[in-house]
Amino acid sequence: MQSKAKQVVILGTGGTIAGTAAQAADTVGYRAAQLGIASLVEAIPGLLACPLETEQVAQVDSKDMGFSVWQALARRIAHHLAREEVAGIVVTHGTDTLEETGYLLQRLLAPAKPVVLTAAMRPASALQADGPQNLLDAVLVAREPGARGVLALLAGAVHSAAEVRKSHTYRLDAFCSGDAGPLAYVEAGQLRRLRDWPQGEALGLQAVAADVADWPWVEIVSSHSGADGRAVRALTRIGVQGLVVTATGNGTVHEDLEAALLEAQAAGVRVWRSTRCAEGRVLPRPDDMLPAAQAGTPYKARVELLLQLLSARGA
Incomplete structure:
Protein backbone atom coordinates (compact mmCIF):
# COMPACT_ATOMS: atom_id res chain seq x y z
CA MET A 1 0.00 0.00 0.00
CA LEU A 194 14.47 5.85 -16.95
CA ARG A 195 15.99 3.62 -14.28
CA ASP A 196 15.17 2.18 -10.86
CA TRP A 197 15.49 4.32 -7.76
CA PRO A 198 18.72 3.87 -5.76
CA GLN A 199 18.97 1.03 -3.26
CA GLY A 200 21.58 0.40 -0.62
CA GLU A 201 22.29 -0.58 2.95
CA ALA A 202 22.51 2.34 5.37
CA LEU A 203 25.57 2.70 7.57
CA GLY A 204 23.44 4.68 10.01
CA LEU A 205 24.06 7.89 11.90
CA GLN A 206 26.31 6.12 14.38
CA ALA A 207 28.99 6.13 11.67
CA VAL A 208 29.31 9.92 12.02
CA ALA A 209 28.44 10.26 15.71
CA ALA A 210 32.00 11.16 16.78
CA ASP A 211 32.99 14.76 17.44
CA VAL A 212 33.95 16.18 14.04
CA ALA A 213 37.31 17.28 15.47
CA ASP A 214 38.14 13.57 15.80
CA TRP A 215 37.12 12.50 12.27
CA PRO A 216 39.94 10.87 10.28
CA TRP A 217 42.15 12.98 8.04
CA VAL A 218 41.82 11.87 4.41
CA GLU A 219 43.46 13.77 1.57
CA ILE A 220 43.54 13.60 -2.24
CA VAL A 221 46.81 13.66 -4.17
CA SER A 222 47.30 13.65 -7.93
CA SER A 223 49.41 11.69 -10.40
CA HIS A 224 50.65 13.69 -13.38
CA SER A 225 53.72 14.26 -15.52
CA GLY A 226 56.71 14.96 -13.28
CA ALA A 227 54.94 13.84 -10.10
CA ASP A 228 57.06 12.85 -7.12
CA GLY A 229 56.47 11.61 -3.58
CA ARG A 230 57.38 14.64 -1.47
CA ALA A 231 53.82 15.67 -0.65
CA VAL A 232 52.82 12.11 0.26
CA ARG A 233 55.85 11.68 2.53
CA ALA A 234 55.12 15.01 4.23
CA LEU A 235 51.47 14.10 4.76
CA THR A 236 52.46 10.73 6.20
CA ARG A 237 54.88 12.35 8.64
CA ILE A 238 52.25 14.71 10.01
CA GLY A 239 49.55 12.11 10.52
CA VAL A 240 47.33 11.68 7.47
CA GLN A 241 45.18 8.55 7.84
CA GLY A 242 43.89 8.05 4.33
CA LEU A 243 44.98 9.02 0.82
CA VAL A 244 43.09 8.86 -2.47
CA VAL A 245 45.30 9.28 -5.51
CA THR A 246 43.71 10.81 -8.58
CA ALA A 247 45.46 8.52 -11.01
CA THR A 248 45.81 8.63 -14.77
CA GLY A 249 43.86 6.30 -17.06
CA ASN A 250 42.85 3.03 -15.47
CA GLY A 251 44.47 3.87 -12.14
CA THR A 252 48.06 4.24 -13.31
CA VAL A 253 50.40 6.19 -11.01
CA HIS A 254 53.75 7.87 -11.72
CA GLU A 255 56.51 5.55 -10.44
CA ASP A 256 57.98 8.14 -8.05
CA LEU A 257 54.59 8.93 -6.54
CA GLU A 258 53.71 5.23 -6.36
CA ALA A 259 56.87 4.52 -4.36
CA ALA A 260 55.84 7.11 -1.76
CA LEU A 261 52.26 5.80 -1.66
CA LEU A 262 53.53 2.27 -1.03
CA GLU A 263 55.66 3.61 1.82
CA ALA A 264 52.60 5.35 3.26
CA GLN A 265 50.55 2.17 2.95
CA ALA A 266 53.28 0.19 4.73
CA ALA A 267 53.19 2.80 7.51
CA GLY A 268 49.46 2.18 8.07
CA VAL A 269 47.90 4.84 5.84
CA ARG A 270 44.91 3.61 3.80
CA VAL A 271 45.63 4.33 0.13
CA TRP A 272 43.15 4.04 -2.74
CA ARG A 273 43.48 4.72 -6.46
CA SER A 274 40.81 6.61 -8.37
CA THR A 275 41.03 8.19 -11.83
CA ARG A 276 41.03 11.66 -13.30
CA CYS A 277 39.07 10.41 -16.33
CA ALA A 278 35.63 11.95 -16.65
CA GLU A 279 33.92 8.58 -17.09
CA GLY A 280 34.57 4.99 -16.08
CA ARG A 281 36.09 3.53 -12.92
CA VAL A 282 39.39 1.88 -12.10
CA LEU A 283 39.30 -1.81 -13.04
CA PRO A 284 41.47 -3.79 -10.60
CA ARG A 285 44.19 -6.19 -11.69
CA PRO A 286 45.53 -9.23 -9.80
CA ASP A 287 48.97 -7.64 -9.33
CA ASP A 288 47.73 -4.29 -7.96
CA MET A 289 49.73 -3.13 -4.94
CA LEU A 290 47.38 -0.21 -4.25
CA PRO A 291 43.65 -1.03 -4.13
CA ALA A 292 41.20 0.58 -6.54
CA ALA A 293 38.45 2.80 -5.18
CA GLN A 294 34.99 1.60 -6.08
CA ALA A 295 33.34 5.03 -5.81
CA GLY A 296 33.10 6.82 -9.13
CA THR A 297 35.22 9.93 -8.57
CA PRO A 298 38.20 10.80 -6.34
CA TYR A 299 35.92 13.06 -4.29
CA LYS A 300 33.35 10.36 -3.66
CA ALA A 301 36.19 7.92 -2.96
CA ARG A 302 37.50 10.29 -0.30
CA VAL A 303 34.06 10.35 1.37
CA GLU A 304 33.84 6.55 1.19
CA LEU A 305 37.30 6.12 2.72
CA LEU A 306 36.41 8.62 5.45
CA LEU A 307 33.26 6.63 6.26
CA GLN A 308 35.14 3.34 6.31
CA LEU A 309 37.73 4.73 8.70
CA LEU A 310 35.01 6.14 10.93
CA SER A 311 33.11 2.83 10.90
CA ALA A 312 36.28 0.88 11.72
CA ARG A 313 36.74 2.99 14.84
CA GLY A 314 33.31 2.00 16.07
CA ALA A 315 33.68 -1.70 15.24
Missing part, protein backbone atom coordinates in the same frame (compact mmCIF):
# COMPACT_ATOMS: atom_id res chain seq x y z
CA GLN A 2 1.51 3.34 -1.01
CA SER A 3 1.89 6.08 1.56
CA LYS A 4 -0.58 8.96 1.48
CA ALA A 5 1.93 11.30 3.11
CA LYS A 6 2.22 14.59 1.23
CA GLN A 7 4.30 16.81 3.49
CA VAL A 8 7.66 17.89 2.11
CA VAL A 9 10.37 19.32 4.35
CA ILE A 10 12.81 21.71 2.68
CA LEU A 11 16.16 22.05 4.45
CA GLY A 12 18.35 25.00 3.49
CA THR A 13 22.13 24.97 3.60
CA GLY A 14 22.97 28.06 1.50
CA GLY A 15 24.77 27.92 -1.85
CA THR A 16 24.32 29.87 -5.08
CA ILE A 17 20.60 29.13 -5.05
CA ALA A 18 20.48 31.48 -2.05
CA GLY A 19 23.05 33.91 -3.48
CA THR A 20 22.70 37.53 -4.53
CA ALA A 21 24.64 40.04 -6.62
CA ALA A 22 24.53 43.83 -6.74
CA GLN A 23 23.49 43.70 -10.41
CA ALA A 24 20.92 41.34 -11.91
CA ALA A 25 23.19 40.76 -14.91
CA ASP A 26 26.05 39.53 -12.69
CA THR A 27 26.12 35.72 -12.65
CA VAL A 28 29.74 35.36 -11.53
CA GLY A 29 30.54 38.09 -8.98
CA TYR A 30 27.78 37.21 -6.52
CA ARG A 31 27.87 36.17 -2.87
CA ALA A 32 26.45 32.73 -2.13
CA ALA A 33 24.26 31.89 0.88
CA GLN A 34 22.60 35.27 1.42
CA LEU A 35 18.87 34.40 1.45
CA GLY A 36 17.03 32.16 3.88
CA ILE A 37 15.19 29.08 2.71
CA ALA A 38 11.78 30.49 3.71
CA SER A 39 12.22 33.51 1.43
CA LEU A 40 13.30 31.28 -1.48
CA VAL A 41 10.16 29.19 -1.13
CA GLU A 42 7.86 32.20 -0.76
CA ALA A 43 9.11 33.58 -4.09
CA ILE A 44 7.85 30.52 -6.05
CA PRO A 45 4.09 30.72 -6.74
CA GLY A 46 3.91 27.05 -7.68
CA LEU A 47 4.85 26.03 -4.14
CA LEU A 48 2.24 28.11 -2.33
CA ALA A 49 -0.40 25.36 -2.45
CA CYS A 50 1.98 22.56 -1.41
CA PRO A 51 2.10 21.31 2.19
CA LEU A 52 5.66 22.36 3.06
CA GLU A 53 7.90 22.99 6.03
CA THR A 54 11.18 24.86 5.83
CA GLU A 55 14.19 24.68 8.10
CA GLN A 56 17.54 26.45 7.88
CA VAL A 57 20.20 23.88 8.77
CA ALA A 58 23.19 25.97 7.62
CA GLN A 59 24.02 29.01 5.53
CA VAL A 60 27.30 28.35 3.70
CA ASP A 61 28.93 28.63 0.31
CA SER A 62 29.33 24.93 -0.47
CA LYS A 63 33.01 25.37 -1.32
CA ASP A 64 33.31 25.81 2.46
CA MET A 65 31.26 22.72 3.34
CA GLY A 66 32.55 21.01 6.48
CA PHE A 67 32.02 17.99 8.66
CA SER A 68 29.87 19.84 11.21
CA VAL A 69 27.30 20.76 8.55
CA TRP A 70 27.32 17.20 7.21
CA GLN A 71 26.69 15.85 10.68
CA ALA A 72 23.88 18.30 11.44
CA LEU A 73 22.26 17.79 8.03
CA ALA A 74 22.29 13.99 8.30
CA ARG A 75 20.68 14.18 11.73
CA ARG A 76 17.92 16.56 10.62
CA ILE A 77 17.16 14.47 7.54
CA ALA A 78 16.93 11.31 9.64
CA HIS A 79 14.61 13.10 12.07
CA HIS A 80 12.19 14.19 9.35
CA LEU A 81 12.33 10.87 7.46
CA ALA A 82 11.02 9.17 10.61
CA ARG A 83 7.87 11.31 10.57
CA GLU A 84 4.93 9.40 9.09
CA GLU A 85 3.38 12.47 7.48
CA VAL A 86 6.53 13.38 5.55
CA ALA A 87 6.59 12.12 1.96
CA GLY A 88 10.07 13.34 1.18
CA ILE A 89 12.76 15.92 1.83
CA VAL A 90 14.41 18.57 -0.34
CA VAL A 91 17.84 19.98 0.50
CA THR A 92 19.05 23.21 -1.10
CA HIS A 93 22.82 23.10 -1.51
CA GLY A 94 25.67 24.74 -3.39
CA THR A 95 26.81 23.04 -6.59
CA ASP A 96 30.54 22.90 -5.76
CA THR A 97 30.41 20.04 -3.26
CA LEU A 98 26.89 18.71 -3.85
CA GLU A 99 28.24 15.39 -5.13
CA GLU A 100 30.19 14.80 -1.92
CA THR A 101 27.27 15.63 0.38
CA GLY A 102 24.91 13.51 -1.69
CA TYR A 103 27.23 10.51 -1.63
CA LEU A 104 27.67 10.79 2.14
CA LEU A 105 23.91 10.99 2.76
CA GLN A 106 23.13 8.00 0.55
CA ARG A 107 25.74 5.86 2.30
CA LEU A 108 24.59 6.93 5.76
CA LEU A 109 20.83 6.83 5.26
CA ALA A 110 19.91 4.88 2.06
CA PRO A 111 16.39 6.21 2.69
CA ALA A 112 13.15 4.52 1.71
CA LYS A 113 11.73 7.99 1.03
CA PRO A 114 13.18 10.49 -1.46
CA VAL A 115 15.79 13.00 -0.28
CA VAL A 116 16.32 15.41 -3.18
CA LEU A 117 19.32 17.73 -3.31
CA THR A 118 18.89 20.72 -5.56
CA ALA A 119 20.97 23.78 -6.36
CA ALA A 120 21.50 26.56 -8.88
CA MET A 121 24.21 27.80 -11.19
CA ARG A 122 22.92 31.38 -11.09
CA PRO A 123 22.15 33.44 -7.98
CA ALA A 124 18.61 34.24 -6.93
CA SER A 125 19.11 37.84 -8.08
CA ALA A 126 19.88 36.87 -11.71
CA LEU A 127 17.62 37.92 -14.58
CA GLN A 128 17.01 34.27 -15.41
CA ALA A 129 17.72 32.46 -12.16
CA ASP A 130 17.56 28.68 -12.43
CA GLY A 131 17.00 28.04 -8.72
CA PRO A 132 13.21 28.52 -8.61
CA GLN A 133 12.51 25.91 -11.31
CA ASN A 134 14.99 23.49 -9.77
CA LEU A 135 13.36 23.88 -6.36
CA LEU A 136 9.87 23.46 -7.81
CA ASP A 137 10.94 20.29 -9.66
CA ALA A 138 12.71 18.94 -6.57
CA VAL A 139 9.49 19.20 -4.54
CA LEU A 140 7.64 17.34 -7.30
CA VAL A 141 10.17 14.49 -7.10
CA ALA A 142 10.05 14.48 -3.29
CA ARG A 143 6.28 13.89 -3.50
CA GLU A 144 6.53 11.16 -6.15
CA PRO A 145 4.93 7.92 -4.88
CA GLY A 146 7.49 5.13 -4.64
CA ALA A 147 10.52 7.37 -5.03
CA ARG A 148 13.41 6.59 -2.71
CA GLY A 149 17.08 7.21 -2.09
CA VAL A 150 19.21 10.34 -2.09
CA LEU A 151 18.77 12.09 -5.43
CA ALA A 152 19.98 15.26 -7.14
CA LEU A 153 17.69 17.39 -9.28
CA LEU A 154 19.27 19.99 -11.57
CA ALA A 155 18.18 21.39 -14.95
CA GLY A 156 15.29 18.93 -15.16
CA ALA A 157 17.46 15.83 -14.72
CA VAL A 158 17.17 13.50 -11.72
CA HIS A 159 20.42 11.79 -10.76
CA SER A 160 21.40 9.26 -8.14
CA ALA A 161 23.48 11.07 -5.52
CA ALA A 162 25.89 8.13 -5.56
CA GLU A 163 26.63 8.79 -9.26
CA VAL A 164 26.15 12.50 -9.87
CA ARG A 165 29.10 14.81 -10.51
CA LYS A 166 29.57 18.43 -11.49
CA SER A 167 30.84 18.41 -15.06
CA HIS A 168 30.80 22.06 -16.15
CA THR A 169 31.94 25.28 -14.52
CA TYR A 170 29.19 27.61 -15.67
CA ARG A 171 26.34 26.37 -17.86
CA LEU A 172 22.94 25.64 -16.29
CA ASP A 173 23.06 21.96 -17.26
CA ALA A 174 26.25 21.44 -15.25
CA PHE A 175 25.76 17.93 -13.82
CA CYS A 176 25.94 14.41 -15.18
CA SER A 177 26.10 10.84 -13.92
CA GLY A 178 29.00 9.58 -15.99
CA ASP A 179 28.41 6.23 -17.70
CA ALA A 180 25.15 5.59 -15.85
CA GLY A 181 23.13 8.58 -17.02
CA PRO A 182 20.16 10.18 -15.22
CA LEU A 183 17.51 8.25 -13.35
CA ALA A 184 14.67 10.39 -14.69
CA TYR A 185 13.66 13.72 -16.17
CA VAL A 186 11.08 16.26 -15.04
CA GLU A 187 9.26 17.47 -18.14
CA ALA A 188 6.45 20.06 -17.93
CA GLY A 189 5.59 19.02 -14.39
CA GLN A 190 5.67 15.29 -15.10
CA LEU A 191 8.30 12.76 -14.08
CA ARG A 192 9.65 10.43 -16.79
CA ARG A 193 11.65 7.67 -15.15
